[in-house]
Amino acid sequence: DTAVSQTPKYLVTQMGNDKSIKCEQNLGHDTMYWYKQDSKKFLKIMFSYNNKELIINETVPNRFSPKSPDKAHLNLHINSLELGDSAVYFCASRSGGGQGFTYNSPLHFGNGTRLTVT
Amino acid sequence: QKEVEQDPGPLSVPEGAIVSLNCTYSNSAFQYFMWYRQYSRKGPELLMYTYSSGNKEDGRFTAQVDKSSKYISLFIRDSQPSDSATYLCAMSGYLGAGSYQLTFGKGTKLSVIP
Numbered sequence: 001d002t003a004v005s006q007t008p009k010y011l012v013t014q015m016g017n018d019k020s021i022k023c024e025q026n027l028g029h030d031t032m033y034w035y036k037q038d039s040k041k042f043l044k045i046m047f048s049y050n051n052k053e054l055i056i057n058e059t060v061p062n063r064f065s066p067k068s069p070d071k072a073h074l075n076l077h078i079n080s081l082e083l084g085d086s087a088v089y090f091c092a093s094r095s096g097g098g099q100g101f102t103y104n105s106p107l108h109f110g111n112g113t114r115l116t117v118t
Numbered sequence: 119q120k121e122v123e124q125d126p127g128p129l130s131v132p133e134g135a136i137v138s139l140n141c142t143y144s145n146s147a148f149q150y151f152m153w154y155r156q157y158s159r160k161g162p163e164l165l166m167y168t169y170s171s172g173n174k175e176d177g178r179f180t181a182q183v184d185k186s187s188k189y190i191s192l193f194i195r196d197s198q199p200s201d202s203a204t205y206l207c208a209m210s211g212y213l214g215a216g217s218y219q220l221t222f223g224k225g226t227k228l229s230v231i232p
Contacts, residue, residue, distance in 0.1 A: 004161070041126070041204060043162070043222040090161050106152065107220075109161030 003027050004110040006091050012116045013081055021076045021113045023091030032074035033107070034066060035090040043090070049074055081117045088112040121145050124207055124223030133232050137194040141207035141223045144188065148209040148221075151183050153192045156204045156225065165205070166192060197230045204228070 004025045013019055025032060031050040037043045047066045048055045054066065063079045078085060091110040124141045131137055139153075150169055154162035166181040168174045168190075174181045180193040190209070194201055207223040 041156075041206075041225040041227075043206065043225075045220070092161075106164040106167065107162075109163065111159070111161045 004091055004093055004108050006089075006110040006113050008113060009111070010114050010116075012118065014118055015081055015083060017081050018077070018079045019081060019115075020078070021089055021091075021115075023074050023076070023110060025072055025091075025093040025108070027093060027095070027108060029093035029095050029108070030071070031094055031096065032068070033092040033094075034074065034076050035092060035109075037088045037090060037112070039087070046076075046089075047074075081115075083117050086115055086117045088114050122207065122209060122221050122223045125226055126224050128227040128229060130229045130231060131197055133197060133199060133230055135197050135230070137192075137197050137201070137228060137230075139192040139194075139205050139207075139226050139228070141190050141209075142188055143190070143209060143221075145209075145211065145219075145221075146185075146188070147211035147219075149212075150210045151181070151190050152208040152210075153179075153181060154206045154208055154222075156206060158203075162206055194228075197228075199230045199232050202229045 007022045033048045034046040035043050036046055046057050046060045049066055049068055065077050067075045067077055090112045092107045094105045094107050096105045122141055122143045153166040155165045156162040166179055168181045168183050171183045171185045178195045182191040204225040204227045206225040210220040
């Protein structure tokens with residue numbers, strides 16, 4: 001009965017490949033996110049998305065593209081994978097639209113997808 | 119200077135100890151302050167939150183915010199082995215022109231030794 005679920009849990013692939021990570025939330029939340037956590041545990045936002053607006057962190061390479069088939073799903077597609085893409089990718093969601101992060105609409109995270117590029 | 123600074127540790131304490139975790143920040147627009155706990159191989163989960171300055175207590179956990187010093191703390195009393203995790207501070211605020219920001223610290227890894 002996981003609130004935010006991601007698949008796959010682990011992903012090992014070679015440089016140059018294209019891969020996708022899937023995320024689903026059953027919380028009825030309006031906004032979903034992708035975060036990247038590097039080997040030093042630094043958690044950095046990549047995208048935020050709701051029905052109306054996609055906001056892209058300007059530091060994210062355009063090889064990364066979010067795709068949302070519906071409100072409960074936000075997938076992450078990565079083209080031409082590079083060694084530096086190795087990290088844990090977290091999907092998250094929260095209620096409400098806009099970007100305001102407040103105590104009454106906290107982020108709910110999935111358990112992450114551990115991507116290793118060889 | 120990074121916007122949010124957090125000592126990554128690791129921090130090891132004996133069971134029953136009082137733990138103090140801290141973050142400093144530079145952006146005075148931050149108004150909401152949160153602590154997330156992340157167990158190994160899991161996603162972060164919200165542990166505590168405070169708005170503006172002051173203290174908030176929840177069981178063995180106390181969150182403190184000192185906006186004048188741009189300093190936040192999380193205290194854990196009577197620490198338990200189950201508290202062993204990485205603790206990430208996070209803070210948010212309105213930066214104007216419709217722009218918000220949620221920024222995480224790098225996390226402090228805590229081990230509570232039985």
